[in-house]
Amino acid sequence: MAYKKFKSNDIFYNTLEMNPEYEFVIYDSRIYLNSRGAISGAHVSNAGDVPTGHVSLYELNVDRPAGEKIYPFISKNGSLSQFKTTSNTEFREFLYGDEMSGSYPLSASIVREFFASTATSRTGSNNHLNSLYNTLNYYQPLSRHYAFSSSLGDKGTQDVNLISIPSIIFGSEVEKGTVDLKFYVSGNLIGQLQDENRNGELIQVGPSGSTGSGSVAGVVLYREGFVLLTGSWDLATGLYAGFAGEKYTGSPTLKPKWIYFGAGANDGLAISNVVSSSFGLTFKGTTETQTITMLAHAQKGEFNHSNNPTYKTFGQGQQPMTASNAYVEPNDLTIKNTVSSSYSDPYADFKKTTYISSVAIYDENKNLIGIAKLATPVKKTEDLEYTIKMKLDI
Amino acid sequence: MATTFKTITANDTTNTRTLLHEAIPLTGTIASGTYSDENIKTFSHGMFESVYDYPYLSSSANHIFDITHGYSANSTLSSSAAIQNAKKINIYNQMAAVLVGHDATGSIQAFDQDGDIAGGGTKSEEVFFFNFSRLLTKDEIKKDSFRLTLATGSVSGDLKGFPLTLGDYGAASSYLVNSPAGEYGVLYTSSATPDPASGVGLIYYQAGVAVVSASVFNGTMPGAEATASILGPGYNSSSYSNLATGSSIQVLADSIRDRIDNITFNNTVELNSTVYFCRANNNEFNYSSNPTYLSSSQIRVKNTTSDNPVSYITTVGLYSSDNELLAVAKLSEPLKKDPNTELTIRVRLDY
Numbered sequence: 001m002a003y004k005k006f007k008s009n010d011i012f013y014n015t016l017e018m019n020p021e022y023e024f025v026i027y028d029s030r031i032y033l034n035s036r037g038a039i040s041g042a043h044v045s046n047a048g049d050v051p052t053g054h055v056s057l058y059e060l061n062v063d064r065p066a067g068e069k070i071y072p073f074i075s076k077n078g079s080l081s082q083f084k085t086t087s088n089t090e091f092r093e094f095l096y097g098d099e100m101s102g103s104y105p106l107s108a109s110i111v112r113e114f115f116a117s118t119a120t121s122r123t124g125s126n127n128h129l130n131s132l133y134n135t136l137n138y139y140q141p142l143s144r145h146y147a148f149s150s151s152l153g154d155k156g157t158q159d160v161n162l163i164s165i166p167s168i169i170f171g172s173e174v175e176k177g178t179v180d181l182k183f184y185v186s187g188n189l190i191g192q193l194q195d196e197n198r199n200g201e202l203i204q205v206g207p208s209g210s211t212g213s214g215s216v217a218g219v220v221l222y223r224e225g226f227v228l229l230t231g232s233w234d235l236a237t238g239l240y241a242g243f244a245g246e247k248y249t250g251s252p253t254l255k256p257k258w259i260y261f262g263a264g265a266n267d268g269l270a271i272s273n274v275v276s277s278s279f280g281l282t283f284k285g286t287t288e289t290q291t292i293t294m295l296a297h298a299q300k301g302e303f304n305h306s307n308n309p310t311y312k313t314f315g316q317g318q319q320p321m322t323a324s325n326a327y328v329e330p331n332d333l334t335i336k337n338t339v340s341s342s343y344s345d346p347y348a349d350f351k352k353t354t355y356i357s358s359v360a361i362y363d364e365n366k367n368l369i370g371i372a373k374l375a376t377p378v379k380k381t382e383d384l385e386y387t388i389k390m391k392l393d394i
Numbered sequence: 395m396a397t398t399f400k401t402i403t404a405n406d407t408t409n410t411r412t413l414l415h416e417a418i419p420l421t422g423t424i425a426s427g428t429y430s431d432e433n434i435k436t437f438s439h440g441m442f443e444s445v446y447d448y449p450y451l452s453s454s455a456n457h458i459f460d461i462t463h464g465y466s467a468n469s470t471l472s473s474s475a476a477i478q479n480a481k482k483i484n485i486y487n488q489m490a491a492v493l494v495g496h497d498a499t500g501s502i503q504a505f506d507q508d509g510d511i512a513g514g515g516t517k518s519e520e521v522f523f524f525n526f527s528r529l530l531t532k533d534e535i536k537k538d539s540f541r542l543t544l545a546t547g548s549v550s551g552d553l554k555g556f557p558l559t560l561g562d563y564g565a566a567s568s569y570l571v572n573s574p575a576g577e578y579g580v581l582y583t584s585s586a587t588p589d590p591a592s593g594v595g596l597i598y599y600q601a602g603v604a605v606v607s608a609s610v611f612n613g614t615m616p617g618a619e620a621t622a623s624i625l626g627p628g629y630n631s632s633s634y635s636n637l638a639t640g641s642s643i644q645v646l647a648d649s650i651r652d653r654i655d656n657i658t659f660n661n662t663v664e665l666n667s668t669v670y671f672c673r674a675n676n677n678e679f680n681y682s683s684n685p686t687y688l689s690s691s692q693i694r695v696k697n698t699t700s701d702n703p704v705s706y707i708t709t710v711g712l713y714s715s716d717n718e719l720l721a722v723a724k725l726s727e728p729l730k731k732d733p734n735t736e737l738t739i740r741v742r743l744d745y
Contacts, residue, residue: 059454
């Protein structure tokens with residue numbers, strides 16, 4: 001088959017940006033993602049093998065009991081590759097050739113961490129809040145509320161509610177302005193936060209007339225996937241003033257505040273502590289997919305011959321003649337005439353006809369790097385021309 | 395950020411390859427029994443059926459393999475009176491064309507019992523195909539890891555009492571390469587000194603296809619389950635040849651699916667890495683263009699004019715020959731660099 005070179009107008013590069021929406025609901029120390037609960041399996045009670053509210057990497061081991069699960073393993077060799085879960089000490093104990101195994105599924109979900117102003121654990125280099133010091137200050141030009149320490153408050157000493165969203169969920173960044181936090185008590189909305197100005201400030205926008213309405217209760221780090229809440233005003237006011245509160249930190253009973261938003265979201269809080277409050281966290285992620293669009297032109301007079309064995313009339317002797325000083329291929333083979341005729345005899349006039357079934361892509365060194373298949377072969381004659389559009393997602 | 399570039403030479407790079415494996419157990423109850431065939435997808439064209447690891451209407455389900463059956467036009471079973479005769483031949487030819495290829499005359503070659511196609515020998519003319527999902531086989535099936543246990547007993551006995559385990563025993567060193575679809579091994583019924591003449595199938599490692607000769611059933615094979623019980627009583631008494639000619643491909647696929655006791659194999663993912671050794675000699679990278687490096691036009695980390703310059707390396711940027719930033723490697727913690735120290739930072743790029 002002849003090669004044909006793509007011209008500059010035949011290749012286009014594009015980036016597809018998609019914004020899938022995610023909805024987390026947190027209730028009684030359980031998390032639900034996109035309203036999906038546990039699916040009961042025939043062998044295990046949770047077929048997905050990950051807790052609700054988690055995403056599963058590879059989504060393997062569906063409804064598999066212990067002992068029948070798919071697991072990864074690697075042999076210790078000179079490349080010294082190992083699983084991240086294998087400690088250096090364990091790795092040294094393995095002999096070369098030994099198999100080191102891991103386990104599936106790997107899962108991820110949102111994690112809430114509450115940093116109380118009185119807690120001693122918030123100091124130290126391993127503190128997740130302190131590690132955001134530079135990142136928060138970096139975004140100060142967007143909003144003063146990002147500042148780690150300012151006249152608006154010192155995140156190093158005040159109560160801070162940190163919600164971490166794994167990047168495997170949101171992709172390259174959380175879409176600006178899409179974060180929406182809802183605080184419910186007994187199913188009634190008592191507080192709602194949105195980034196109205198798309199500058200990262202989480203402003204209380206509802207319910208109408210609620211205490212703290214219009215105030216900034218926290219900030220969002222869109223690229224990094226963190227929500228920091230510092231709003232500490234009582235949300236149980238007005239119609240809900242009678243609500244005594246719940247054990248958002250395990251003990252004692254506390255009034256509902258934004259710093260307690262998401263209590264029970266993988267923060268170690270036992271079930272039955274928060275049974276009246278529920279929380280909704282909605283946002284859109286961002287994924288970018290690079291695509292190459294290629295236009296392959298089969299113009300008049302091109303690609304009208306095939307090397308397919310069936311292109312020639314069946315039953316002809318196609319074996320070359322070989323001798324000690326000669327190799328002669330037959331030069332009188334006839335091409336099968338596939339032109340339809342209304343009569344069995346005489347046949348229709350011969351027309352070179354091919355059927356394009358695939359397009360092969362080669363690099364500049366003529367290495368085959370891709371094949372595009374058509375759903376059905378396309379009939380090509382010398383007086384027809386086609387443009388085949390191919391799209392490759394990277 | 396450094397303002398100077400340093401060229402990485404051939405001596406500064408090396409390529410490594412790591413093979414990551416996964417152990418894949420597929421118990422027979424997945425193929426038949428557990429989900430009352432709700433995980434079996436059939437098609438109106440009737441040319442194969444798909445097995446999922448969970449009822450396929452659930453979004454949790456993963457496609458794990460397809461089953462189909464075919465025989466050669468040269469098979470004694472081939473007859474215009476046989477049900478789906480053309481389809482069975484077409485499936486055999488299609489699979490053989492892809493996995494075995496064509497001969498010098500352009501004719502499709504048949505599956506060979508011992509893989510020695512040029513040497514002639516016995517051809518497998520009636521075969522079952524197991525096409526495993528790429529999700530499970532990944533880059534390829536690991537050689538000498540494929541085991542398929544089938545119940546092969548006669549209809550009069552306890553079917554579960556006659557399990558036959560097929561495996562590519564010894565294939566790690568004896569695999570074959572004369573296939574257009576990549577490497578393949580011969581399936582044997584015993585690990586004891588595999589004899590090529592005793593092959594009962596072929597396993598194509600990169601294609602993820604197992605070809606099992608119908609000869610494993612020794613001429614007898616029950617039809618599909620008549621009841622929901624697994625391999626219990628309730629079969630009709632068709633021999634394999636009757637079944638192959640008198641039943642559709644779907645019935646044949648159901649029949650062998652019901653007889654799967656166990657399938658296990660290991661897959662392989664090839665991880666290629668390039669390691670760049672980025673060397674910072676004693677007199678290099680001791681300054682920084684970071685705005686925080688200077689205070690009042692003086693180097694912040696120098697106390698006196700006689701002090702050595704000091705920088706802290708936090709990041710390595712890899713640039714193309716056109717000085718386009720291609721990749722950034724971050725250190726877990728900054729490394730102190732001054733004229734008294736030399737550093738070699740090992741940057742590994744996996745792809």
